[in-house]
Amino acid sequence: MSPTLSFRDYQREAATTDLAVGQDLKAIMVPLLGLAGEAGSLLSEYKKFLREGERYKPFTDQVSEEIGDILWYLANIAQKAGLDLQEIAEENLGKLRQRWPQEDGQGAGLFPLHSRYDAAYPDGERLPTTIRVEFRDVLVNGVTKLQMTCDGRVLGDPLTDNSHVEDGYRYHDVFHLTNATLLGWSPVVRSKSLLYVKRKSNLPLEEVEDGARAAVTEEAISALVFAHAMDYSFFESTTSVDYEVLRSIALMTRPFEVRDRSPREWERAILQGYAVWRQMIAGRGGVFVGDAVAQSVSYEPLPTAPSSTPLVPSGEEGPGRLPV
16 A cells, blocks of 8 residues: 555545445445444454453554544545545644644744734724723622722623522623733723723724624623533633534634634633633632733732722613623
8 A cells, every 4th residue: 555645545445345335325324334333343442452451462453453444434424425535634634723723832822912903003992902900899779799990990880690590690701801811802892881992993894893793792602601611610620612612602703803713712711711700709809910912811809998989880780781
């Protein structure tokens, strides 16, 4: 066999040994059932190895043979589906490079400031590169709500969890601030109720990228990830996020500039944001510290007294706000 054999070559050669040719149900089911059977055989070899250990001498040869049979069935299925095994392999590697990019420990994979979506806009239309936001529980008409302040300025309305049970979702702006810091994207943070740094000098772009639909999308992502996180201890001691969640985020953000952020970058933002959020919950508040230059978000305990006496803005309360 040629050492330069490609997946495409293999698929073509394997097709000449197919005894169930055609496109009828039998022709399709034979390789599908065969694939399932060979996967079972591979598991059986590992069962024998677990039971016998090094005494089971044929283990390596048998595993190689089972993998070869699995490859044949995969090639056959691809052939009957009109697909190219070579292209499938290349596309899969491309997805894996996005999911787990190589990082050299020297800042590779970070989002440089010159690549931020608002880098070419005036200062008043940019997301801040460094930010400190206080999250503090306050009493409003006898109800405990969450109030945010930044540099002594109140951000947004006081929030509750908007839930039948207390689950800490009122602190969810941590996730939006993390998106703004690590991804350079957050239409919610840009909105009038928070920092109000819309790109007004480019009205067509501002309407799409900084408008209500983009903000709704970001709020929906926050709610989606939160629902998933509840089943995984809010990502405590977790180093990854389910790929289906990341795939859903990619679909939801397809109409917006942030579509070029990779699954790994989203995963990193989610895990770092939840690390801060968990500390906020434990401390019943705290200070969110974001640094886009260092590509980091962190938590600090609240000062013993508020940096200023927050005035409660008017408006409808809730965990999410849409820009006007």
